[in-house]
Amino acid sequence: MSGIVIIGAGECGVRAAFAARAEGFDGEVTLVGDECGMPYERPPLSKPDANGATLKPICTAEMLAAKNIMLLDGVAAKHINREASCVRLSTGEDLKYSRLLLATGASPRRLTCEGGEHAVTLRTIEDANRIYSAAVKGTRTVIIGAGLIGLELAAELVGRGNKITVLEAGPVPLGRNVPQPLAQRIVERHLAEGVDIVCNVEVARISSRAVELVGGQLIAADLVVAAIGVVPNTDLAQAAGLYIGNGIAVDEALRTIDTNIFAAGDCASVNFSGLGLQRFETWQNAQFQGEIAGRNLAGASGVFRPPVWFWSDQYDLGLQGVGQTIGKATAQRTLSDDAKILFYLNDAGQLVGAAGLGVGNAVAKDIKLAQKLIEAKVAVAAASLEDPTTNLKKLLKPAPAN
Amino acid sequence: MANWIDACAADDIDEEDVIRFDHDGRTFAVYRSPDDNYFCTDGLCTHEQVHLADGLVMDHTIECPKHNGQFDYRTGEATRTPVCVNLGVYPVKVEGGRVLIDI
Structure with a gap:
């Protein structure tokens, strides 16, 4: 059967x-x-x-x-x-x-440069065990790619006493999927923790001992991790x-x-x-x-609709995002000195995206409500989003008209 | 024998919301429902030990702030993946404007 x-x-x-x-x-x-x-x-x-x-x-x-x-x-x-x-x-x-x-x-996308096979990637439990058993205290680790996986790994490995250098081909870290004001705060935290992040660099070749950049600079490396994105298995x-x-x-x-x-x-x-x-x-x-x-x-006829939600944990910082967070944010909500949310509205005043960063899960509740507001497609005022005393739940369930 | 502990004032929790309460090395989540009843569960999500007090209460559901697992906070029943283990629940009563929990 x-x-x-x-x-x-x-x-x-x-x-x-x-x-x-x-x-x-x-x-x-x-x-x-x-x-x-x-x-x-x-x-x-x-x-x-x-x-x-x-x-x-x-x-x-x-x-x-x-x-x-x-x-x-x-x-x-x-x-x-x-x-x-x-x-x-x-x-x-x-x-x-x-x-x-x-x-x-x-x-994981593979490096195509000479010696690219010396770089390990992170996708499976086997990969993780290989990286964490190699990355003992004092290990000089070069992470290629300053996306979410690369930076999460940097945070984890610097905590284990590694000397970390992150190399990024693009102009800024987290350039692909994190709003820059939030990305900057994450980067500042990495720098404060002693992680070295270098942007606008291209890797020329990798040996068992070092990473060589285009231009000739050599970075000594005991461990090289490639975190340059994934390709779908098709x-x-x-x-x-x-x-x-x-x-x-x-x-x-x-x-x-x-x-x-x-x-x-x-x-x-x-x-x-x-x-x-x-x-x-x-x-x-x-x-x-x-x-x-x-x-x-099984015979149902459901359809998939965005928005899609994600999170990232680095040090004690929690990042969460939902929907489309492209361009300049329309509204900014400051929950406390260390918790902030950016909102993105479309021309019709509907919320289409939100991203927040704070210590622990400080932004979680509002990001969940942002997701519900996006799904509800209701028009919201930027001023309400910016006022931290406005309960976003109230925007979702407007008071019934008398 | 019941062991009623004073957790907070009834007004300390907004309607349809949750707060954290710690007692004797244990941590709890105390809820006020939209119909103005009070409930108490274990504080930590059964999936990855994240505190539920940072989560979102909608009707009688608490959603974990991290991985979107959901529980019915009245019964502790896990209602959405990735959680599959129920939460412990504790009796609650309100007396003189105070929320008391039996832990």
Whole structure:
């Protein structure tokens, strides 16, 4: 009997499996994951607690068994045969499907410079264990890429007594997804902690002892980590003739051009009418799209809608963002000396994005409310957002007219 | 035997909100619901030990400030992933404008 097959047993794939059951699907549900062991959460790998990178399972074997979800761990999908509706596994076995979900995730982008193979990357628990066991006190570590993962890792490793240099090709750190006023405060904190951050530099080559920049400067390095973003895992889909556009192209129901094949999470590029293809690389997106895709695999007809939320922890600072935070912020809310939120309104006065930075979870409540305001598409006054005594919940639930 | 502890004044908590209360090495979250009832749960989320007092209360749900797990704070029931373990809940009564919890 054929049922639902999910390729990829990360956050997205696992959520999809449970969601298909929650929707009432009673056929076979099989999760195929190329890593060995139980599915685990990736965020703690770059945001480890005091004990280092802990393996935090997404679910237990009992939870899978209770929902009759079969996990094939340590098994890779090699080929999709759409005519026969089956997936060829690395075990040589063919797995039939009635509905297939591609939750194949993304892989770290590799350096293309000479000696690029000396740089390690961070994506899996194996990668994390390799980095944290090498990065003992006194290690000279060069991190290439000043994005969120690179800087989270810098914060963690400087705390372990590493001498850290972060190299960034762009003009500023966190230039891609963090509003600059907030990014600057994070950078200042890194500098105060002794992290060296150098922008506008290009790596020429890497040896086992040093990183050489274009221009000839040498930076001694015991450990080199490349944190220069990820590329979506689309090979299987491409070989199967599915449309690829910065990810596996899907409609808002997360369905590919093959009505029996869906894609979700880091690997999926969603075609929003009017907005074009958009791909999201956050944990919440993996979870959220996974749930929608899982229900749709089981016959539902849900659609995915942004906004997407993310967070980052560096030192004791907590960054959270939601929606579109491009350009200059429309309003700024100061919660305290060390907690601030930027809001982005569109021309119609609707909130489209917000990002905040503060110690601990100081901005969490307002960012959650910002997400609800974005979803509600209500017009809000910039002045209300700026006044820290305005409870944002009141903007969400206007007082009933008398 | 009940062990009623004075946690706060009833007015210390806004309607549909939550505050933190620490006692004897333990930490709790004390809630005031939109219909003006009071509740108490363990303070830390069962997922990654983040304090729920920084989270968002909507109706009878508390959402963890970090990973968006949700609980019904009246029963402690985990209602949204990634949380899958329920919160402990404690009896609450309001007397003379004070919120008392039985821990």
